Amino acid sequence: xxxxxxxxxxxxxxARAELAGIGIPESVRAGFVRKEEQDMxxxxxxxxxxxxxxxxxxxxPTPPLGPNEVRMAVMASxxxxxxxxxxxFEPLPTFAFLERxxxxxxxxxxxxxxxxxxxxxxxxxxxxxxxxxxxWKPGDxxxxxxxxxxxxxxxxxxxxxxxxxxxxWGFESNFGAFADITMVKANQLMPKPRHLTWEEAACLxxxxxxxxxxxxxxxxxxxxxxxxxxxxxxxxxxxxxxxQYVLSGGGIPVGVVSSPDKVDILNAAGVExxxxxxxxxxxxxxxxxxNPKEWRRLGKKIRELAGDDPxxxxxxxxxxxxGASVFVAKKGxxxxxxxxxxxxxxxxxxxxxxxxxxxxxxxxxxxxxxxWEANRLAYLGMIHPIxxxxxxxxxxxxxxxxxxQNLHTGKxxxxxxxxxxxxxxxxxxxxxxxxxxxxxxxxxx
Numbered sequence: 001x002x003x004x005x006x007x008x009x010x011x012x013x014x015a016r017a018e019l020a021g022i023g024i025p026e027s028v029r030a031g032f033v034r035k036e037e038q039d040m041x042x043x044x045x046x047x048x049x050x051x052x053x054x055x056x057x058x059x060x061p062t063p064p065l066g067p068n069e070v071r072m073a074v075m076a077s078x079x080x081x082x083x084x085x086x087x088x089f090e091p092l093p094t095f096a097f098l099e100r101x102x103x104x105x106x107x108x109x110x111x112x113x114x115x116x117x118x119x120x121x122x123x124x125x126x127x128x129x130x131x132x133x134x135x136w137k138p139g140d141x142x143x144x145x146x147x148x149x150x151x152x153x154x155x156x157x158x159x160x161x162x163x164x165x166x167x168x169w170g171f172e173s174n175f176g177a178f179a180d181i182t183m184v185k186a187n188q189l190m191p192k193p194r195h196l197t198w199e200e201a202a203c204l205x206x207x208x209x210x211x212x213x214x215x216x217x218x219x220x221x222x223x224x225x226x227x228x229x230x231x232x233x234x235x236x237x238x239x240x241x242x243x244q245y246v247l248s249g250g251g252i253p254v255g256v257v258s259s260p261d262k263v264d265i266l267n268a269a270g271v272e273x274x275x276x277x278x279x280x281x282x283x284x285x286x287x288x289x290x291n292p293k294e295w296r297r298l299g300k301k302i303r304e305l306a307g308d309d310p311x312x313x314x315x316x317x318x319x320x321x322x323g324a325s326v327f328v329a330k331k332g333x334x335x336x337x338x339x340x341x342x343x344x345x346x347x348x349x350x351x352x353x354x355x356x357x358x359x360x361x362x363x364x365x366x367x368x369x370x371x372w373e374a375n376r377l378a379y380l381g382m383i384h385p386i387x388x389x390x391x392x393x394x395x396x397x398x399x400x401x402x403x404x405q406n407l408h409t410g411k412x413x414x415x416x417x418x419x420x421x422x423x424x425x426x427x428x429x430x431x432x433x434x435x436x437x438x439x440x441x442x443x444x445x
Contacts, residue, residue: 002027002059004180007073008417011125016139019127024071024181027059031178031396033086035114038093051087051400057393060117063175063183064110069130070186072142074416075198075424076390077177078121080206081341084404086118086171087397094118097172104165111174119177119396120146120170122184123192123201123424124417133186141192141426144184145205145371148173151187159219160367168365177202178396180417187368190375194427195434199413200385201424204378207386207411209366211241212374214314214336216249219370220363221336225250227311230302230328232321234271235262237411238339240386240444242314243271248382254306265443273305284324290347295327302328312336319343331356338363381434384441387411390421409445 002025010018033054041049065071086094094116102112122144126136136142148169149160156163170176175183192201214220215229223229229246233239234255246253247270254273255266263274280301284294302310309330315322318340325335326348337360340346353360366374377383388410391399402408415421425431431438 002062004028004073004417007127008419011073011075011417012419012423016125019125019138022127022138024062024128026062028062028180029057029393030060030117030180031055031057031119031393032060032115032117033089035093035095035116038089038095041088046088046090047405049088049090049404051084051404052397054087054089055118055397055400057396060115060179062181063117063179065128065130065183066107066110067131068133068186069183070126070133070136070189071128071181071183072122072124072126072144074122074124074177074179074182075418076123076202077119077414077416078199078203078387079399079403079412079414080120081403082120082168082171083118084400086116087400088404094171097167098174101167101173113174116174117176117179117182118170119179119414120168121202121205122177122182123198126189127181129186136186136189140189141194141424142189143192143201143205143375144169144177144188145190145209145366145368145375146170146188147365147367147371148185148188150185161219161364178393178414178416190372191379192424193375193379195381195425195431196378196385197422198418198424199390199415199421200387200438203385203387203411203413204375205371206365207237208241208378208383209371209374210338210363211238211245213366213370214338214363215242215245215312216373217366217370219367220361221312221334223249223251223312227251228254228302228306228308228330229312229314230254230256230310230325231314232256232317232325234274235265235444237386238316239314240441241383243269244383247271248377252306254302254310262445265440268440275301275305282324284320290323292327292349295324298324299328309333316340317342319346322346323348326358326360327352329358332358334359334361336361336363381430384434384437385411386441386444387413388442388445389413390415410442
């Protein structure tokens with residue numbers, strides 16, 4: 001049985017020099033799903049599938065280390081919806097991804113195991129570097145983004161999200177974040193924001209980078225100053241970061257939320273124009289048919305608030321809202337979409353797209369440059385984490401269950417090697433200058 005106590009002590013004592021050559025145990029504590037249990041929920045309704053039954057926290061062999069890879073101590077992680085999908089084996093068991101990776105190369109074979117260590121966000125400390133790694137060294141405090149790609153193919157060199165081997169770490173690869181020690185590619189690492197705790201820094205990577213690409217990047221909507229941006233779910237994981245990017249980039253956000261309390265939270269964050277969709281009682285669907293009258297009513301409300309139609313619609317709910325999103329976008333405007341949490345099969349009236357020369361842009365996570373720029377803004381204290389509650393690794397199944405059942409508010413963190421919340425701040429002066437914003441964004445959901 002392995003022990004990482006000596007590693008934890010060195011990190012907490014600030015003894016970074018000791019981490020070079022520190023003993024790496026043969027096994028570590030990890031949260032994972034088992035291949036032999038991938039049919040355990042067969043025939044059940046999706047909501048009845050329980051991550052608390054499928055995610056195990058036990059000792060497993062320490063993740064391997066190869067060229068251009070880094071082993072790091074994971075201080076904290078966070079729950080993303082791909083963790084939920086893995087834990088309920090939907091839309092298919094992720095072991096199919098691991099098997100496919102295993103067929104690609106000798107290094108790929110390491111991932112094809114009978115268990116899958118999950119988790120796609122992490123903050124922690126570099127312990128050991130593989131051959132070819134020059135930018136990072138043991139003792140570096142880092143966050144991890146989840147774009148797992150070698151960049152050997154030519155297709156990805158303009159944008160690594162187009163690379164044929166692009167994967168999401170911890171979802172389509174093994175050795176994810178829910179382990180005392182994990183393995184990542186060197187091109188996944190970014191400097192940890194020094195004013196944030198381990199758990200706050202861990203909740204930034206996936207959703208913040210996704211929002212950045214969707215709105216700020218030329219690969220997304222390429223937002224400019226003065227753009228009116230409609231943000232669905234503007235206090236959610238994606239929408240909460242979107243609101244921050246629009247504000248910091250000189251745009252005009254129009255947030256859509258579901259309660260008066262959320263209206264107040266957005267107003268406090270600087271978002272002046274907010275629509276309470278429940279109070280307005282929008283009914284975009286009448287049974288199986290969409291209701292264009294409600295699209296028009298939404299468009300009128302946006303113009304009343306912002307004085308214009310949206311240049312950009314930040315679209316992630318999907319089926320329930322997509323027809324309205326296409327309609328309300330300005331002539332020549334952009335609908336940028338990911339996720340589709342209310343359904344993947346979108347329906348919209350193409351006349352409002354083609355005759356008004358609007359654009360639909362599909363967006364998926366972010367490349368290294370985009371993730372790095374998003375992290376840099378957090379590092380400077382311009383973008384703030386959205387974290388409401390943190391669980392210990394032993395309760396990662398419960399955290400995933402909360403997200404699966406939509407019982408949570410904000411991002412849910414997971415302490416891994418960090419023994420308690422609130423640790424990891426190395427720039428208290430910067431933190432003090434942003435204390436109010438950090439506390440405010442903890443109220444987002």
